[in-house]
Amino acid sequence: MSKKVIGVDIGATKTRIGIVKDSEIIKEKTFPTSSNASKEKIIEELALGIKSLAGDDFAGIGIGVPGLIDEEKGVIFDLLNIPSWKEVHLKDYLQDFFKKPVRITNDANVFAVGEKMFGLGQAYQNFIGVTLGTGFGCGIIIHDKLYSGSFSSAGEFGNIAYLDKTIEDYCSGKFFQQQYGLTGNEAYKLVSSGDEKGKKMFMEYGKHLGEALKLILNILSPQAILLGGSISKSFKYFEESLQETMDSFPFQRVRKQLTIKPSEAQNMAILGAAALILSAEPELLKPQ
The missing domain is CATH 3.30.420.40 (ATPase, nucleotide binding domain)
Known part of the structure; x- marks a missing residue:
């Protein structure tokens, strides 16, 4: 299994995607979030953004968003700054698209998980x-x-x-x-x-x-x-x-x-999102 993991930070104005390997971001991209578009268009842009950055060469996708999330089902509810995202089954969509595990949580939780795995929280x-x-x-x-x-x-x-x-x-x-x-x-x-x-x-x-x-x-x-x-x-x-x-x-x-x-870390939003996958599958942290 590939040891590369995707970390995603979805904000109201921009979305950031990074490839994380060996506790470092080795490649990343940022693009505007189409906040006023349909939920389908925003999801499609995210999937294509991940695809263009990493292809299929990664082990899973971790995502942080500023809203309410059913973490088990991977459903996002009522994002204030993205009006069309009232109920978005993002985990199902991305898992069907990439055939990889997906984990989603609130962006503040992502920061804490990232600090625990990569930062002062250790x-x-x-x-x-x-x-x-x-x-x-x-x-x-x-x-x-x-x-x-x-x-x-x-x-x-x-x-x-x-x-x-x-x-x-x-x-x-x-x-x-x-x-x-x-x-x-x-x-x-x-x-x-x-x-x-x-x-x-x-x-x-x-x-x-x-x-x-x-x-x-x-x-x-x-x-x-x-x-x-x-x-x-x-x-x-x-x-x-x-x-x-x-x-x-x-x-x-x-x-x-x-x-x-x-915090002493840079880019913890992406690192922390990737840590959602790495904490669930710690074998991905082992050196090749």
């Missing part, structure tokens, strides 16, 4: 992968296994009420947009230039994120919380206020054992 039995980007997502690893809950929806802490809105409004890119009228990228450029307003923004952001992570610590008490997504690249600008907020956690023995780190 050092921990129990950790949470938190993605900080346009949204606030969490993937949960318990005793070295992904816990995804019903419809891949475990860990949706971003929906919990916080202040006048939700955790996601204060702990994702929405914070910079709603509070300061800036995109996350614009906020990063501002703080990285040494601007005082930028520093203030990220200190404030770190306090809000600290409150969210204290909630996670109360509920799941992991060994580590690993941060991914575009905002995690700004970790040094909000680390101080984040850690200060975390220090108010009431159980200091629990607080002191907790590690909070940004």
